Amino acid sequence: MLLLAPAALLIALVVVYPIGKLIYNSFFDLRLSGGADAFRFVGLQNYQDVLSDKDFWNAAWNTVLITLITVPGALVVGMGLALLANLPFKRKWPVRLALLLPWALPLSFAGLIFAWFFHTEYGFVNDVVRRLGLTTEPTMWLLRPNWAFAAICATIIWKTSSFMALILLAGLQMIPRSLYEAADVDGASRWQQFWEITIPMLMPSIIVALVFRTITALQTFDIPYTMTKGGPGNATETLAMLIHKTTIEYLDVGYGSTLAVFMFLLSMVVTSFYLRRIGKSA
Amino acid sequence: MNFVWSSRQLRFVAAAAVVINGFFPALWILLTSLKTEIELVQKPITYWPHDLTLRNYVQAFTDQPLLRYLGNSLTVALAATVASLLVSAMAAYAIARLNLRHRQLILTAIVASSMFPLVTLLVPIFETMRALNLLNTYSALVIPYIVLNLPVCTLVLVGFFQSIPKDLENAAMIDGCTRLGALWRVVIPLAAPGVFTAGILAFVNAWDEFLLALSLNSSASMRTLPVGITLYQGEFTFPWPIISAALIVAIVPIAVLIALFQERVVSGLTQGGIKG
Numbered sequence: 001m002l003l004l005a006p007a008a009l010l011i012a013l014v015v016v017y018p019i020g021k022l023i024y025n026s027f028f029d030l031r032l033s034g035g036a037d038a039f040r041f042v043g044l045q046n047y048q049d050v051l052s053d054k055d056f057w058n059a060a061w062n063t064v065l066i067t068l069i070t071v072p073g074a075l076v077v078g079m080g081l082a083l084l085a086n087l088p089f090k091r092k093w094p095v096r097l098a099l100l101l102p103w104a105l106p107l108s109f110a111g112l113i114f115a116w117f118f119h120t121e122y123g124f125v126n127d128v129v130r131r132l133g134l135t136t137e138p139t140m141w142l143l144r145p146n147w148a149f150a151a152i153c154a155t156i157i158w159k160t161s162s163f164m165a166l167i168l169l170a171g172l173q174m175i176p177r178s179l180y181e182a183a184d185v186d187g188a189s190r191w192q193q194f195w196e197i198t199i200p201m202l203m204p205s206i207i208v209a210l211v212f213r214t215i216t217a218l219q220t221f222d223i224p225y226t227m228t229k230g231g232p233g234n235a236t237e238t239l240a241m242l243i244h245k246t247t248i249e250y251l252d253v254g255y256g257s258t259l260a261v262f263m264f265l266l267s268m269v270v271t272s273f274y275l276r277r278i279g280k281s282a
Numbered sequence: 283m284n285f286v287w288s289s290r291q292l293r294f295v296a297a298a299a300v301v302i303n304g305f306f307p308a309l310w311i312l313l314t315s316l317k318t319e320i321e322l323v324q325k326p327i328t329y330w331p332h333d334l335t336l337r338n339y340v341q342a343f344t345d346q347p348l349l350r351y352l353g354n355s356l357t358v359a360l361a362a363t364v365a366s367l368l369v370s371a372m373a374a375y376a377i378a379r380l381n382l383r384h385r386q387l388i389l390t391a392i393v394a395s396s397m398f399p400l401v402t403l404l405v406p407i408f409e410t411m412r413a414l415n416l417l418n419t420y421s422a423l424v425i426p427y428i429v430l431n432l433p434v435c436t437l438v439l440v441g442f443f444q445s446i447p448k449d450l451e452n453a454a455m456i457d458g459c460t461r462l463g464a465l466w467r468v469v470i471p472l473a474a475p476g477v478f479t480a481g482i483l484a485f486v487n488a489w490d491e492f493l494l495a496l497s498l499n500s501s502a503s504m505r506t507l508p509v510g511i512t513l514y515q516g517e518f519t520f521p522w523p524i525i526s527a528a529l530i531v532a533i534v535p536i537a538v539l540i541a542l543f544q545e546r547v548v549s550g551l552t553q554g555g556i557k558g
Binding site for chain 2: 003004006007010011013014015017018019021022025081084085087088089093094095096097098099100101102103104105106107108109110112113114116117119121122123124127130158162163166167170215218219221222225226239240243244247248253256257260261263264267271
């Protein structure tokens, strides 16, 4: 039991106590910038304010939209990469390293690199667009709300699909070849084999990858922070960014804590939905 | 899987697609870092640099304390790795070996602790660190990072500990080792590959963390690389060649690490698979 003590103590300090403190704070008007009287019990006032706060709904919608776009996006791209990487290569390391590098890079690096990719005047993306003759005027990727959103989603998909691919690749390698050989004998097409053998056999890996990707997608912060700082306006501001801005920059801890409680509930709903699904499929 | 492709050329195309997807962004940044500012603002843009220059690398080190950021990141990541391994090895050993009731529940609780969005815990952690007078110290980051790493390290290590025969330990204990002694002298050396795998994952996790590093250590001398690298840009200026040079300097250590230990990283990821 003593062996578990350090782990338990740390979890208590970094997770359990903060959750309690967070909920406690959410009932207070607590602003660190506001002098001595800025600590007042306000009951559910913060909660009412959040529900009528346009910035909250904007950030919540952005977060949900990013999750809905980038999680399936990363799954599809990751599946493609995994299928390609699973071909029998003589030298395995270039492909393996190519999958590991995007995973190992800090998100903020990916954000900066892709901000440069999407640069209006000197970016690689607009150069390709120009060479293909698609537009006459360069697209202002990070300065237009919808384009900025698309650029951020593309960056997140690039950054996260390689993790998906690694998990799926491990799953692919465990599917016995004999299944495909039997299907060949029965005259099943490759397409049929993919949907009837590969996908069902891969389901456990897919679910694991989806759960972790969704949990991290709901927390999206680093990439929009480094690419657009949430802009233009607050078109790409996520819940995590709004909470960070409210608490760390504006020092409005009470209100920020209430925002965090809502985010907390959102991720609980999503996680429990997944856990129920896993329970069913197991 | 035996897909349609069987010829060597098609296999080569497949490999090229994966390799380009993985390396192209880093390659593009490398090319950018070798261009002069004048060449960079030419239109149409050039792909290969015409006049190679290393000036950007010099400026990357002089414009911002890049070496300091590197040192901070290295210190924090190494300390977090060692501490994570110690704490999770003890927990994993208890779960794998001792006759605990509810051992599955304990493991689930440890894994579940990572499911809470970090940003929601940010302010209370901030307040705690301030109360403990730890803001702008390495400990402010190392302590939360241990918890961040706990799930994946514990999962990987439980797997390894379970694969080591119990008899070896019992023999050591009969020969007069305490249980901790047996853990230290027999189990840990045998589980070395697992410890190593968990260690690399812990290192990468700590090396990459952004939100806490940004919020808890705001003094310039305590910034880690992922945060420091964003500070080259001014309000309206983006010195892209210098940012690129700094990025290359920052990417090299982590790229070398995963290149050296790629098989271990992959096996660890698929066992403990946590991190987006």
